[in-house]
Amino acid sequence: MIGNTITITVGVTAKVLTLINQDAYASEYMLKDSASEFRLRIRHSKTKATATRVAMDRHNVELIETVYAAGDVPEFDRKFYWVIENKPDDLTSSVANVDAMADKAIASSNAFLTQLVNWES
Numbered sequence: 001m002i003g004n005t006i007t008i009t010v011g012v013t014a015k016v017l018t019l020i021n022q023d024a025y026a027s028e029y030m031l032k033d034s035a036s037e038f039r040l041r042i043r044h045s046k047t048k049a050t051a052t053r054v055a056m057d058r059h060n061v062e063l064i065e066t067v068y069a070a071g072d073v074p075e076f077d078r079k080f081y082w083v084i085e086n087k088p089d090d091l092t093s094s095v096a097n098v099d100a101m102a103d104k105a106i107a108s109s110n111a112f113l114t115q116l117v118n119w120e121s
Contacts, residue, residue, distance in 0.1 A: 002027065006040060037066045059084040
């Protein structure tokens, strides 16, 4: 288990999400405040092998911020997720690719992420 709480920093504000559910291979964390709600879901599964593909471990992390309605602005969600698929015995190399993409976002001072949400490819 990762822990009973997970802290994420949104902008400059630390958000401490508390574990609200844990099943066999999944956990959910949540934080509610006056303006929004954060839910972080972590799930693990395995893909099935086919004639042309080996079975893979699949790891999914999803963060959803629900921004509550305010005045004329209706409630809406902001969602981020990533998926890692790797062979069960390929742990180090599969993490290196995730690290490289996270480093890209950080090194660009989020310019890379801004380009993505502006439909650049």
